[in-house]
Structure formats: structure tokens, C-alpha cells
Amino acid sequence: MLNLDETIENIKLCKHIPESDVEELCTKVIELLIEEANIQHVDTPVTICGDIHGQLHDLITLFKTGGECPGTQYLFLGDFVDRGFYSLESFLLLMALKVRFPDRITLIRGNHESRQITTVYGFYDECVRKYGSVNVWRYCCEVFDYLSLGAIVGGKGGVFCIHGGLSPDIETVDQIRILDRKQEVPHEGGMCDLLWSDPEDVPGWAISPRGAGFLFGENEVNTFLHQNNISLIARAHQLVMEGYKEMFNQGLVTVWSAPNYCYRCGNIASVLTIDDNLNRDYKVFEAATQDVSNIPSKKPAIDYFI
Amino acid sequence: MLSPSEKQDKLIRATDLDALSCRYSSNSLSYFVPPDPFINELVSSYQTYLQYSTGYSSLSAGRVLRSVLNKKLPLINKGTYLRTIAIDLVVEDFIQEFKNCQIISLGGGSDTRCFRVLNKHKSGVVYHEIDFPESVKIKKLAISKSKQLQRIVNCSDNDIVDVASKEQFEKVSPGMHSDRYHLSAYDLRTLSMESDEGRALLATVDANLPTLVLSECVLCYMAPDENELVLKFWKSVIKNLLAFIIYEPMSLNDAFGDTMTRNLQERGINLLTFNHFPNLASRQEFLSGKCGLSNVKLSDMSDIAGYNSMSEAPMKPWIPAEELKRISRLEMIDEVEEIRLLLEHYCLCYGEFCGSLQSVTFKGIDNYRWLIPDVKCSDNGNKST
Numbered sequence: 104m105l106n107l108d109e110t111i112e113n114i115k116l117c118k119h120i121p122e123s124d125v126e127e128l129c130t131k132v133i134e135l136l137i138e139e140a141n142i143q144h145v146d147t148p149v150t151i152c153g154d155i156h157g158q159l160h161d162l163i164t165l166f167k168t169g170g171e172c173p174g175t176q177y178l179f180l181g182d183f184v185d186r187g188f189y190s191l192e193s194f195l196l197l198m199a200l201k202v203r204f205p206d207r208i209t210l211i212r213g214n215h216e217s218r219q220i221t222t223v224y225g226f227y228d229e230c231v232r233k234y235g236s237v238n239v240w241r242y243c244c245e246v247f248d249y250l251s252l253g254a255i256v257g258g259k260g261g262v263f264c265i266h267g268g269l270s271p272d273i274e275t276v277d278q279i280r281i282l283d284r285k286q287e288v289p290h291e292g293g294m295c296d297l298l299w300s301d302p303e304d305v306p307g308w309a310i311s312p313r314g315a316g317f318l319f320g321e322n323e324v325n326t327f328l329h330q331n332n333i334s335l336i337a338r339a340h341q342l343v344m345e346g347y348k349e350m351f352n353q354g355l356v357t358v359w360s361a362p363n364y365c366y367r368c369g370n371i372a373s374v375l376t377i378d379d380n381l382n383r384d385y386k387v388f389e390a391a392t393q394d395v396s397n398i399p400s401k402k403p404a405i406d407y408f409i
Numbered sequence: 410m411l412s413p414s415e416k417q418d419k420l421i422r423a424t425d426l427d428a429l430s431c432r433y434s435s436n437s438l439s440y441f442v443p444p445d446p447f448i449n450e451l452v453s454s455y456q457t458y459l460q461y462s463t464g465y466s467s468l469s470a471g472r473v474l475r476s477v478l479n480k481k482l483p484l485i486n487k488g489t490y491l492r493t494i495a496i497d498l499v500v501e502d503f504i505q506e507f508k509n510c511q512i513i514s515l516g517g518g519s520d521t522r523c524f525r526v527l528n529k530h531k532s533g534v535v536y537h538e539i540d541f542p543e544s545v546k547i548k549k550l551a552i553s554k555s556k557q558l559q560r561i562v563n564c565s566d567n568d569i570v571d572v573a574s575k576e577q578f579e580k581v582s583p584g585m586h587s588d589r590y591h592l593s594a595y596d597l598r599t600l601s602m603e604s605d606e607g608r609a610l611l612a613t614v615d616a617n618l619p620t621l622v623l624s625e626c627v628l629c630y631m632a633p634d635e636n637e638l639v640l641k642f643w644k645s646v647i648k649n650l651l652a653f654i655i656y657e658p659m660s661l662n663d664a665f666g667d668t669m670t671r672n673l674q675e676r677g678i679n680l681l682t683f684n685h686f687p688n689l690a691s692r693q694e695f696l697s698g699k700c701g702l703s704n705v706k707l708s709d710m711s712d713i714a715g716y717n718s719m720s721e722a723p724m725k726p727w728i729p730a731e732e733l734k735r736i737s738r739l740e741m742i743d744e745v746e747e748i749r750l751l752l753e754h755y756c757l758c759y760g761e762f763c764g765s766l767q768s769v770t771f772k773g774i775d776n777y778r779w780l781i782p783d784v785k786c787s788d789n790g791n792k793s794t
Contacts, residue, residue: 214743215743219741220741220743223483223740223741224482224743228480301745312716312737312742312745313741313742313743313745314737314738314741314742315741341745341746342746342747342750343746344664363668364747365747366668366672367665367668367669367672367747367751368664368665368668368747368750369663369664369665369666369667369668370664405672406431406481406482406485407658407669407672407673407751408428408431408485408488408489408492408626408658408755409424409427409428409626409658409673409678
């Protein structure tokens, strides 16, 4: 039987978690997620976090910065895995906290919570390296399919939270509520766009250089805010060197929570707290350690063109 | 045991294997069209002979090869494609414009551009490659093992039977010469016309041909004054147009640059121009002000890749939109900000010396969009608008 508190401590220490414990954790998380709506309602105050990307030590710093869970309520905007060297531990920690304190942490899906993307960007390889089989990756991918697509913080006039952004196929939050989300992230369509799109200074909609989702401009944001009676779109998905970036007359914010992304980018990270009056408070933090001693001994070199 | 400076050189030589592994990865994912048929022969030469080269054992060579020939991230594949194509374009335009010319690749190591160029241009072009003896031997052995490569470079070296020990590797003479290809071992940092090796090298070079010198992540391992010496050495040799194309990283004095310095230092690699010439402006000042190159043009790879193309550019883009679309579909690129950031830290610089012959400037270089375009060579009456 899983001892959650002990498991949480072991994950934080990067200890090996038995495969059977991972399976049990994933099963329990799915039981919780299956009850959640496509767009979860989240009460204030809550601290919103952007991409984590397997940077476990920075995730631990994040909790020190924003306050430990359950004392602080958290909403994570996806991209827990890939790129960093501790994708599995990062995702296990978030799942363990979810099972331990289900009402104090909300996890929504990012574009990296996908079978296809994780085989390219590291999570698959990490699981196979750490367990010698694909089982753990499969369990986690099943969890991915149950993650909510977004959240509304603070009800009417509140904050719409999503990993990527808007979709030309979706005008109202209600249209998201009726999507069938329990599937691999599709290559196109509303669900794909919500996880892949980016805001940009463009008129209307434009092709995204990512090859999925769209670029959307200020008008699209204003229309969506007005139509859905919300005051802010909080999203992640894009590296911001300063940790966060407000756009479009403060109608949209990008929150980025992976400091020194990929141990290469030199950026700082942030979390955004929304209080009961829907005021915004950003807290920034830096990478857990500036040297690479935290990277496992069989560290892959940080790639450059040399 | 290797001395500290030998160790440093070994690490610099190993960067060639790193670059080869990137090209191997990009090529295997169909970034290059047509595919590069020569990369595999270089990879297999490394796999066979690295163990015999200075500072390696069979175990350490195996370890290095395994760690390097791994799957690369999409942004590395794409960046490798971009640097290769950008320099290919300049080389091809140079050949088209001058017909009879020579290309001199500094520290090219296992680069396969020489084979692609010589395979395409059966006459007119002479290709020189200069690198450390260990790297030259690995390339020479790759050529000597392949009928195809021998045919392309028009040399056959029958003195190599096979190499199966450190002693045999040691005995391989580091060089290979034909009427169209010269592979020479030389430490670029000590280039001088006074030494025997220097004179031997110069005997292979035709001082009267229009010449394009390539430095792809090579001059960055040399100190600024060594950079200047290298440029001036070639200036003293070539009597015709002497053009340089330089690709290398720059720090931009920002957090990414600081992190890169630290990460590479972890691997024992020091980039000597990285912080010294941190941006395009300082490089322009160095190349035109300090070294006296004319027609200096500079850009960064982010612009070349079309990431700054939001505004309408007056010049032809380096890579057509259709082609950019094709490569962006090869892999799911979910690293747009990151790749832009990475590519911004790599410059492509062009400059030329108009030699004492009635040499003309390289007009083709104006076909491309440069972030910093310069005025033309002022002493040859060949100004362009």
C-alpha cells in the first residue's frame, strides 16, 4: 500500500520509486481526474504556475517561493515533462500532491502531455532508462489523457487558464466544456489549438511557426474576454526570459516556471498568485543551482553548435 | 598523460565529432535534400579509428562515440541544417561567379562539404582542408577506404593497407593531395611562412586564384590576436580576391551567453572570441577596423532562419519560405523561442581582401539579406548600389 507522505519525500530526493507505486499513483490520480470537468472551476486565492519541463529541483524551489502545498493552493498549466532530466520525478511529485491534497492542486494539460511529443523530447527515453521498460511511460500517458484542458479562477470576471491559447474554432468556454478530452492530443482542431497556440502582434489569426495551433492577436483576446466575462487569460507555453509577460493591455499573461530552461537559456521563472479580489502578484525565482552538479552523473551534454 | 594544452586540443578536436554527429542526425531525418551520401563514411571512419588516435583507448573511444552519436533535439537538427545550408549557398554562389577558384576550409575536420562541392563541380574548383593531424588522418582513412570518395577527390593513396593499431595510425602521413583536393595537417594557430610546414602548405595553394576561406566554429577557439594573424596570413598569401565566411557563436552579453560559457567550461571548452566579440557590432569593428577587411557583412542565424521576418525584408531571404516550411514539418518543433534564442547567438560574417591583382569583389554575397550590410570595397572601382 502506497505511503503517500513517504513517497513524496522520496520523490523529492530523487529516489527510485517502485514501478508498482507508480502504477498505483497513476490509478489514483485517474480516479480523481475522471471527475474533473474539461474546464475546472478553481477558487481564489490560487498560485498559477507555467511550464516545469522536468526540472525537479526548480519545482522544489517553486514550492519554497510560492509556499508549500497544501498551505498554498496551486494551479499548474501543463508541460510537466520533457526536456529536463527529471521529468518522471517532477510528474510523480505533482501527482502525489494531487492524490494527497486533491482540493489544493489542479493540473491541466500541456502540449507535452502527449505520447507523440514525449517520444521526441525526452520523457519516453527517461522512463525506459530508469525502469528498463515502457510501462511507467504508458501509465503516465494514460494519466495525460484525463487531465483537464483548462480552468476558470474566481468565477465571473475571473481568470481563464489554459496551456497555449485560443482557437479559431472556439468562441466560448462552454464550447470547451463539451469537447471529448480523453484522448491523445489531436494534430488540429479546438483541443489541439488550446494547447498549442501563442499570442502575437498579428491581426486576426495567423499560421504558427510551431506547426500546430495558431497565432492570435489582441482583437481575438478582447473578443474572448468580453464574450466569456473574464478579465484575464493566464497561459504558459512560451519561454519568457523575465519569467512572465503581460500583453494586450494586461488582458493576457504568459507565466513561465522553468528557470534556466533546459539548463541553457539563462532565464528567470515566475508564479502568479490571484487573490480574492483578483489582484495579481508575481513572484520570480531563479534556477536551483547555477552549476550542473544537480544533473545526473550520466548527464547528457547540453547541446550547442560547436 | 596529456599536458593541459594537449588536453585542450583534444577537446577542440572532439568538437569535430560533435558537429559530425549533428550532421549525421539531421541527415538521417531528411533535413538535407538530396541526402548527404558521405556522412556515413566519415562516421564509420571515426568508429574504426578514433581508438587509435592520440589520447583515446578503445574503451574511451567507444564511450565518446556512444555519447555523441545519439538522438539530437529538433532544434539542434534544424540549426545544423541552417548553418550547413547557409555556408553551402555562399560557396556555391562563389563558385558560380568565379568558375576557377579555390575554397580553403579551416578546421573542417570530418565535414563533407568538400565531397559535395567536388562531386558537383568536376573542374575549376580546388578544395583545401586544413586541420589537426589526428583529424586529418581520420578523414584520409575515410577516403582511402572508399572508392567513391577517392574518385571525387581524384586521389588514391596506396600506401595505406589498413590501420589496426596505434602504431599504424601514428605512421599514417597526415596529408593527401591531388590536382583538385588538398588535405593538410597544420596547427592554424601557428601559421607562418617561415616554417617548413608553412612552406609545404603554401606550395599547394594557388596565390592567383579567387579564394574563399571557410571558418565554421574554428576561429572561435583561437584568441583574438590569433584570429587576426590567421586572416593576415592568408592576406599575405593570396594575390587575388580573398573572401572569408565565418560562422561561430557570440555571447550577446546576456544570460544565455553566460550560461553557455559555463556549460561549455564544464566540458573543458573555452570559446576565446565568444565574450571578446559579443555581438555583430563588435565583430564588424574587428573584421573591418582591426583586420582591414572590406565589404564586411554580418548577420545572425536567427535572421537567416527567417525568425525576424515579421517585417517585410527588401532582400531575398536565405532560405525560401517553402523550404522553411518543409523542414519545420520534419519534426514537431516545440521550441520556437528557444531556437530563436539559440540561433541569435550564432553569427555569419563575410569580409574580403581585394588582393594586388585586379581582383573584383564577390557580387553574389549581396544577394542575401544581412543584418549589417557594409559598403563595397572602395579601391577597385566596382561599387554596387
